[in-house]
Every structure is written in C-alpha cells, then in structure tokens.
Amino acid sequence: GRPVVAIVGRPNVGKSTLFNKLAGKRIAIVEDKPGVTRDRIYAEGEWLNKHFTMIDTGGIEPDTEDIILSQMRRQAEMAIETGDVILFIVDGKAGITPADREIAQMLRKSKKKVILVCNKIDTHLTPDTVYEFYELGMDELAVISAGQGLGLGDLLDMVIAHF
C-alpha cells in the first residue's frame, strides 16, 4: 500500500492545523476514509507525484483540555504502529515540555523515521527555542508555520525523501 505519514504531538501544538493545511492545499485529497470524513483523521495525499496516506493521530481528541498523558501515549503508539514516516509536532515558540519528552522517548525507542516539526514559527527569524529541540534526539528537524503556511514545501520534500 501507500506509505503512511503519521502526525503526532501533545495537544495544541498545531497537528490539526498542519493536517488541514496539507490536505487542503499542498496535497490533492484523493479520498477520505468513509465515516471519518468530518474529522479528517485520514487523508490521501500527494506531493511531486508521490502518493501517501496521512493520519492525524490527535484527530479524535474530543477537546484538547481533556487530554491526559495516557491518551497521548496511545496516539504515539498508533503513530509508531502505522507510520512509515512520523511527523512529531512541537510548539517551536514554547520550547520543550515534559509531554514532548515523553513522546520523544517513545519515538526514539521505536526506531521509526521521525521528523521533528517545530511549528508556530510565524516569521522568517528562527528563535533560539527551536534549537533546544535538538536535544530530543530526532533524526531530522523542520521549522514551519502551519498557520501561515511557511516551510510546508520543504517539509514535504523531507517526507517523500523517505519513500
């Protein structure tokens, strides 16, 4: 089947924003899975003629304030199980949080291909908070603003290089 790109990260880092942005613009959606179309948890995507399935593992979050660590762990497990490439989203402006460390530890153990995505960098200046994320030990790091649509092409180039 098609390679799977799984999006994971603690609540409120911008997973859904990124997912919707990629599905809505940069990627032509071929189909939504029946039954979950409204949640947009799955989308079929394409970039430079490479086709893949994208999953927002946080897409089923009922309300971000309800999310507890155990639920986040389940989402990370889902990403590890299903993803060929994992996009680990963090808030690049906020810096590392304990929840980020928890997810990072699970991903490192998994030996999966992980791209750490520092989101919410809305300007072309990269703040120092971004550099501290190298300490999480991920293979690759991308800097984006899902909200402003910055860095998405470069991120997709990094993703499809793994297929």
Ligand code: GDP
């Ligand atoms: P999720 O819980 O990880 O799915 O995060 P959401 O996509 O729901 O976004 C959480 C909040 O962050 C929302 O208020 C978004 O508008 C905001 N957000 C997402 N991406 C960006 C970004 O690139 N820049 C800024 N400034 N805010 C963002």
Ligand code: MG
């Ligand atoms: Mg979400």
